[in-house]
Amino acid sequence: xxxTNMWGxxxxxxxxxxxxxxxxxxxxxxxxxxxxxxxVQVSPVNENAIVTSGTYRPWWERYQPISYNLVTRxxxxxxxxxxxxxxxxxxxxxxxxxxFNHMTGNSGTVYGxxxxxxxxxxxxxxxxxxxSNDFNSDCGITNYNDAINVRNCELVGLRDLNQGSTYxxxxxxxxxxxxxxxxxAGFRVDAAKHMWPGDLEVIYAGLNNLNTDHGFAxxxxxxxxxxVIDLGGEAVSFNEYTHLGAxxxxxxxxxxxxxxxxxxxxxxxxxxxxxxxxxxxxxxxxFVDNHDNQRGHGAGGSNILTYKNAxxxxxxxxxxxxxxxxxxxxxxxFYFDDTEAGPPADSNGNIISPGINADETCSNGWxxxxxxxxxxxxxxxxxxxxxxxxxxxxxxxxxxxxxxRGGSGFVAFSNGGTIAQxxxxxxxxxxxxDVISGNLxxxxxxxxxxxxxxxxxxxxxxxDSEDDGVLAVHIxxxx
Ligand code: ARE
Ligand code: CA
Numbered sequence: 001x002x003x004t005n006m007w008g009x010x011x012x013x014x015x016x017x018x019x020x021x022x023x024x025x026x027x028x029x030x031x032x033x034x035x036x037x038x039x040v041q042v043s044p045v046n047e048n049a050i051v052t053s054g055t056y057r058p059w060w061e062r063y064q065p066i067s068y069n070l071v072t073r074x075x076x077x078x079x080x081x082x083x084x085x086x087x088x089x090x091x092x093x094x095x096x097x098x099x100f101n102h103m104t105g106n107s108g109t110v111y112g113x114x115x116x117x118x119x120x121x122x123x124x125x126x127x128x129x130x131x132s133n134d135f136n137s138d139c140g141i142t143n144y145n146d147a148i149n150v151r152n153c154e155l156v157g158l159r160d161l162n163q164g165s166t167y168x169x170x171x172x173x174x175x176x177x178x179x180x181x182x183x184x185a186g187f188r189v190d191a192a193k194h195m196w197p198g199d200l201e202v203i204y205a206g207l208n209n210l211n212t213d214h215g216f217a218x219x220x221x222x223x224x225x226x227x228v229i230d231l232g233g234e235a236v237s238f239n240e241y242t243h244l245g246a247x248x249x250x251x252x253x254x255x256x257x258x259x260x261x262x263x264x265x266x267x268x269x270x271x272x273x274x275x276x277x278x279x280x281x282x283x284x285x286x287f288v289d290n291h292d293n294q295r296g297h298g299a300g301g302s303n304i305l306t307y308k309n310a311x312x313x314x315x316x317x318x319x320x321x322x323x324x325x326x327x328x329x330x331x332x333x334f335y336f337d338d339t340e341a342g343p344p345a346d347s348n349g350n351i352i353s354p355g356i357n358a359d360e361t362c363s364n365g366w367x368x369x370x371x372x373x374x375x376x377x378x379x380x381x382x383x384x385x386x387x388x389x390x391x392x393x394x395x396x397x398x399x400x401x402x403x404x405r406g407g408s409g410f411v412a413f414s415n416g417g418t419i420a421q422x423x424x425x426x427x428x429x430x431x432x433x434d435v436i437s438g439n440l441x442x443x444x445x446x447x448x449x450x451x452x453x454x455x456x457x458x459x460x461x462x463x464d465s466e467d468d469g470v471l472a473v474h475i476x477x478x479x
Contacts, residue, residue, distance in 0.1 A: 001221040001245055002282060004327060005185045005210060007091035009383040010038030012321065014330045014370040017291045018043050018059060018343035021075035021083040023353050024094075028087035031360075035376040036383045039093035041188055041329060045080055046099070046175065047071050047127070049110040049118060050349075057349050059291070059342045063190065064104040064158065067127035068175040071114035073343075073351050084183040088214040093185035095223065100172045101191035102158035103130065123159050134168050136160040141194075147235040155194050163199035173206045176222075180207060183214035186223030192247075193228040197240045200226075204244060225285040225327070229299045232277075242283040246327055249284040250299045251277065256288055257303040260316040266415050267395040273325040286326035288316045294331065295339040307333055307367045311469060314374045315413060318436065318470045321378035322403075322411040324390055328382065330375060333367040374468055377435035377477075384474040385409040392424050402460070409474035410450075412460050419462040425473065427452045432473035437466070440477045449479065 004011070014037050016024050024040055032040070044062045047069045051061035062072060070077035084094050103118065103125055104110050110118045116127035123132040139153040154160045161168055176187065192200065204224060210216035224245030230238040231250055238247045255276060258264055273281060292298030294306040305313045320328055334343045344352040344365035355363035362368035369375055388406025395401045399416035404426035412419055425432075431451045433440040438447020450473050452458040462471045 001186075001204075001224050002327075003221070004039065004093070004223045005216060005220055006038030006093055009386045010036055010091065011386055012037060012328045012330060012379045012382055013039035013041055013093070013095060014332050015041040015291065016043075016332050016370075018062075018334060018351065019074065019332075020351055020353060021079040025083040025086040028083075028090050028092040031371065032087075032092045033090040036380045037092060037330075037370070037376075039095055039185060040087065041095045041097060043072070043074060044097050044099050044190075045070050045072060045074070045179070047112040047114040047116055049104040049112055053340065057342045057345065058340045060297075060340070061342070063099055064110075065099050065102075066104055066110060066112035066118040066125060067114065067116045068171070068178075069114045069116065069127065073113060073345075073349070081182050084214070088183050094183070095186045095188060095225075096179055096184050097188045097190055098176065098179075099190040100161065100163070100175070101194045102155060102160050104159060105157045106154075106159060120159055128171060130161070130168070130171070134162060134165055136162050144234045144236075150234075150236055151194055151196055155191060160194075163195050163203065169199070169203055169206070172203055176203070177206075177208045180209075180222060181211055183211050184222070185210060185216070186225070189224060189226040189245075192226035192241060193230070193236050197244060200241075200244055231299055238279055238283075242279065246285040247279065247283055248290075249278050249286050249326065250293075252284065252286045252326065253288060253290065253293060254300040254303045256316045256320060257300065257305040260305055260312045260319070260415065261303065261309070262312070262399075262415055263303075266399050266401045266413055267397050269319070269401060270393055270395065272323060278325070281325045284326035285329065286320060287329045287331060288313065288320055289331050290329075291331070291333075294333060295336060297339070306331075307369050311467070312415075313369075314372065315415065315469045317369075317375050318378045318411065318472065319413065321382045322385075322405070322409070322472065324388075324405070330370050330379065332370040334365050335367055373439060374436050374470065377439070378472065380476065381409055381411070381435060381472050381474050384476040392426055394423060405474075407475075409472070410458075411470065411472045412462055414462050414464065414469050416464070418464050419460055419471075421460060422457045423460045424456050425450065425452050425458045425460075426456050427458070427473065427475065429454045431479040432458075433477045433479060434471050434473055435477050436468050436470045436472050440479070443479060445477075445479060
């Protein structure tokens with residue numbers, strides 16, 4: 001199912017990686033609704049094995065389920081349920097990262113965030129319950145050119161559930177339908193590549209319609225976006241999953257990072273999208289970085305741009321949100337040096353809430369990219385141009401480009417050199433606030449302005465020495 005079920009013009013989600021449910025509820029009410037975010041991808045909600053590594057709990061412990069009870073470091077079932085209600089009330093949808101390819105790694109007896117116990121060596125998880133008959137054999141994934149190995153063996157030693165079993169399917173469905181009844185709008189399906197499309201088809205068909213008590217249209221189906229890493233050249237292809245729902249386009253993440261790192265020229269973005277070998281836009285779930293590849297897990301390697309390269313990162317995000325291709329997700333991170341370290345936590349392992357500074361940025365170790373002006377204002381740009389296509393492409397033949405979105409928005413990029421000239425903005429005559437260098441507050445712009453004449457032309461000035469390599473104006477930011 002490809003419809004995100006977002007409100008009105010809203011059409012971007014943010015991944016609030018490792019945030020607590022109470023904090024997300026606050027964020028929906030105090031920030032996300034006003035900036036036009038349409039939804040939040042939350043970290044896995046079900047109980048996971050506690051992993052202690054030196055002084056911290058790694059972020060990846062949440063990808064080791066031990067039961068389907070809704071209790072994690074992000075909060076309990078009551079807190080989750082309240083969050084979904086509060087976010088839906090202000091038109092911000094919740095998408096859950098669901099992990100049902102596997103259970104925990106094979107590390108003997110394990111204890112969960114809700115007090116459950118698991119015996120990973122004998123594949124016995126009494127709190128579900130699952131027993132050894134519900135799992136595939138002990139083989140490890142060693143050959144990505146062999147689809148059977150990829151789907152029926154263990155990903156990094158994680159006990160591999162057999163979704164071909166009726167009992168396993170029924171148990172997974174009870175978990176997913178519980179979340180739907182609590183008001184979620186859809187799911188990120190973790191490790192979908194490691195499950196058979198035919199099994200997923202049966203599971204998805206058993207999902208309930210979305211809960212009309214939470215404002216969903218009657219008959220609305222959950223949005224599904226499946227994590228399938230396909231950079232080409234392996235046995236499993238994204239193509240096997242697109243008839244079931246949206247699919248992550250990892251080529252997008254790797255290529256946009258490569259281009260905005262400066263390893264390629266912006267002028268070549270003129271046929272960005274399918275022209276670059278990406279899957280059809282209607283299926284593509286896209287992002288500049290995700291929780292894996294921002295820290296060297298997953299795919300994309302050193303091409304991936306993150307908050308650590310702020311200027312280029314903001315340009316790549318702005319391009320993603322200005323361009324019509326795909327369904328978009330913005331990453332929101334915590335600061336890290338150690339790629340395995342978990343979120344900011346106290347000495348008992350409790351996650352520390354983000355603090356909110358006067359200038360809307362975060363403290364306490366949280367990056368909050370989604371609160372950077374250049375990023376949230378481009379979320380607003382994408383909402384303003386929804387339904388238009390790309391027109392009036394301009395390029396200097398090298399590192400400068402510009403284009404319009406119908407008659408609703410105009411954006412210019414420079415990854416080298418200064419732009420200073422009249423350009424076609426496609427906007428109605430008037431004065432517009434550049435939402436990259438500033439905000440429109442009470443009818444005044446705190447950044448640069450662009451004055452557009454009757455012929456749609458306006459003088460565009462974007463210098464190499466500015467903080468940002470983007471200028472963006474749209475119909476909803478007119479003075
Ligand atoms: C951890 C430890 C392991 C240990 C294991 C079991 O790091 O050393 O063996 O526990 O005890 C995350 C982390 C893993 C972590 C796991 C469980 O990334 O390090 O293992 O949680 O705690 C493949 C998959 C893809 C997967 C990536 C990471 O195809 O589905 O690997 N991504 C998702 C999530 C991850 C999560 C899991 C799946 C597991 O987003 O956060 O893992 O739930 C090529 C291939 C790709 C392959 C990639 C990397 O590009 O094409 O398919 O991705 O290499 O191997
Ligand atoms: Ca599997």
